[in-house]
Amino acid sequence: MQEIRHTPVAPTRTQRLASGGEIDAHRHDDHQIAYASRGTIAVSTDGGSWVAPATRAIWIPAGTVHQHQAHGELDLHLVGLPAEENPLELAEPAVLAVSPLLRELIIAHTRAPADRSAARLRLRAVLLDQLAISPEQPLHLPAPSSPLLRELHAILRADPADNRTLEDIGRQIGASSRTLSRRLRAELGLTYHQWRTQIRLHHALILLAEDVAVTAVAHRCGWSSASTFIEVFRRAFGHTPGAGPGEPGAPGG
Structure with a gap:
């Protein structure tokens, strides 16, 4: 920047x-x-x-x-x-x-x-x-610096619901899943699954702020069901989607 x-x-x-x-x-x-x-x-x-x-x-x-x-x-x-x-x-x-x-x-x-x-x-x-x-x-979404990871990042940010494996996306960008995994560990300290989940959670927060329904957020961010999304969200943020400060399900609520 x-x-x-x-x-x-x-x-x-x-x-x-x-x-x-x-x-x-x-x-x-x-x-x-x-x-x-x-x-x-x-x-x-x-x-x-x-x-x-x-x-x-x-x-x-x-x-x-x-x-x-x-x-x-x-x-x-x-x-x-x-x-x-x-x-x-x-x-x-x-x-x-x-x-x-x-x-x-x-x-x-x-x-x-x-x-x-x-x-x-x-x-x-x-x-x-x-x-x-x-x-x-732990809600930081790190920005990669290597060209391969930046290309992978762009794909996942463009469509958080993309459920392809790292091997499948690797074929698209011309790198093996082993190479991409090694670079993710070395550069970001994350696995592919962890990084993709962080990207999806960040996108979910933005959609929720725009009053998109929870079920639609789950679908647009790649979770198989609303219940799965709610559980992942609760583990990450300590409350369920839509629970504001002081409300049931929120910290201190």
Whole structure:
């Protein structure tokens, strides 16, 4: 991704984005947390993409060139933190679990006036405490660098429901399944099945944000049945599709 602009201070604010809306590529000298209380936020960097529904937030380390994209009508909450303040001790982007308490803290902090009142500082301190204990979620979709894996990636992203084996797709792009498997392990640390599942889950989050029915999402993302999709989704995200923060099936709900 080409760096477009440099905004030294990462803002702390709430803003709305229409579905499909974007914040173009940029970087900050500060860390930033991106959280969508409504809709689904996607953050892309040269290293891959991260997608987060309303039960997750995305950690963006200082200096990372990134862009945001809205899926569904988005209420986006951005929290900026000075570079020396890293409660998570993370040097790479990550998806974090958002408990009902952390959700309310982020919303309140990003909607409060930007001052240094005692009440705001106390709110910020509790928010940082909650961030420090927020577990990281394995929802990163890594971007491959080798030409063969980029071609494989393009095929799977274009049609997540493509159920062909790695051997079948390998014949299309001129590589053996053994070669592709070895490169996936070496470059991404994933098996073909794991990588394809990550691609499908990311696409599923986007479709769900656009109010596509669960059964249709399962079909369009390549699962044999809605029940299979729901179980895979629950294992990955800790709740069933459509369960928002505080609802049955959601963390803390």
